[in-house]
Amino acid sequence: MKEILTLIKEGNKPSLLAAIVNTVIAILKAIAFLLTGNIAMFAEMLHSLGDAANQFFVYIGSALSKKAPTPKFPNGFGRVVNLVCLGAVIVVAIMSYEAIIGGWHHILNPVESGGFVLNLSVLGIAIALEFFVLYKAGKEVLHEAGIQNGGLAAPITVSFRHLNRAKPATKLVFMEDLVATMGGILAFVAVLLAHFLGLLVAEGIASILIGLMMFYVVGKVFLENAKGAIGETDxxxxxxxxxxxxxxxxxxxxxxxxxxxxxxxxxxxxxxxxxxxxxxxxxxxxxxxxxxxxxxxxxxxxxxxxxxxxxxxxxxxxxxxxxxxxxxxxxxxx
CATH class of the missing domain: 3.30.70.1350 (Cation efflux protein, cytoplasmic domain)
Structure with a gap:
């Protein structure tokens, strides 16, 4: 038990932070969706739930991967994090599918949702929190890539060029929160369009776009971690x-x-x-x-x-x- 607790403490910190933040965001979005019935909020709720579960499992996987080799497993447990990431993307894929289906149904049968101020407030808080996690993940990417100085905006700009040198868990957090931030902005714009211009289908379109972005993360993360699980040359x-x-x-x-x-x-x-x-x-x-x-x-x-x-x-x-x-x-x- 002591060894497990020691390993847990050594897990990937950005993924733990992201899991906690996304759990809080998912709860806020769930409350807003239940009160307003906004389909874009529904997609964002699923997105945050998927990210929270994903990042929590990645944190555990990154911790277990640091376990020292044993006589039964002489090659160590380094690839555990790749296997966990492969399993985690399944969760995101399911959430992506639900977001797209929900958005499609809303386009076919658009329904006006209430709680305009509540929706914008929750989405605004979510965007700010997601951007905070994205910024922290970007700093970790630069640290793992050995980049010392790059300016205040470097974690968002420079980190893209060095993403392939980051650890699998850090890379996953960065990509997921990048998509989450963009998805929040899309949902925010969709709520504005539906309220002021009467474009109710905008919320459905936003839901589908959010689902597609999540699928992009699924594909990208799956391919990279499949290579890692098999054994890729650096x-x-x-x-x-x-x-x-x-x-x-x-x-x-x-x-x-x-x-x-x-x-x-x-x-x-x-x-x-x-x-x-x-x-x-x-x-x-x-x-x-x-x-x-x-x-x-x-x-x-x-x-x-x-x-x-x-x-x-x-x-x-x-x-x-x-x-x-x-x-x-x-x-x-x-």
Whole structure:
């Protein structure tokens, strides 16, 4: 029990914050929908409920993924977060479907809803809270990408360019709250159009658009976490680590480098060539030196290094080039 509580504390903080905020928002939207019957509010309620459940499970998954390897599971639990994200998107997919169906029925049979002020107030609060979570998630994206300074607006603007370098849980929170903020704005505009211009179908259209945006998140998150669950190569880190190994004065050549994503962490395997005249003790010192160096790299959790004698045939060409990435990627198991 103590181990579980310790792991829970190490879970992804942005996802926990997002889960709490979205729970509060979902309750507010549910009350507003029950009092007014507004279909756009219904879609937003489903959206927030889906996000809250999703992000809570992602938080638990990110915590469990940090569990240390055991004799029964020697490869660790890094990919648990990917599996949890895959399960979580099912919840969002169901909510997306309900939002689209509800919006379609409203377009076919538009009904005027009341509570104009209440709807706008709840949506305004929701948009502000969603934007707050989005901003915090954007800051976490920049932190995980190693971006120190970017200005006040960087968490919203610069973070898009570095989203692929964020942890799966952080990326999921950022994408979901981006869509949630946009969905809130859509619903807000729809309520205004229905009230002032009598365009009752605007609320149904907003509901469908919100559902479609949720489906986009479902597809994006599913594909990315499916790759993570299977085992995806981090090509940028592969090139970087191969370059570090090749710079070691005792490494004559590199036969193989593998850098696989294990959830939030990286699993590295290196096969290098050394001079056959070196003693076992000397080569062991080289291994320890390389091991310490690679473990210092961001996200690396496990490293396996093995050696072979120099065969005089150059396998490693040059670092930091697309040729290098293609060369080593072609050696990974299919």
């Amino acid at each position: 090509e940028e880190m592969l090139n970087h680590i191969a370059h570090l190994v090749a710079q070691d004065p005792d490494v004559k050549d590199i036969q193989r480098v593998e850098v696989l994503k294990e959830g939030e962490f990286l699993h590295v395997e290196v096969v290098a060539e050394v001079d056959s005249s070196h003693t076992v003790a000397y080569v062991d010192d080289v291994r320890d030196r390389l091991l310490d160096l690679i473990l210092q790299q961001k996200g690396v959790r496990e490293v396996l290094i093995s050696f072979d004698e120099d065969d005089g045939v150059s396998t490693w060409k040059k670092a930091n080039s697309s040729e290098t990435i293609q060369q080593f990627s072609s050696k990974l198991p299919e």
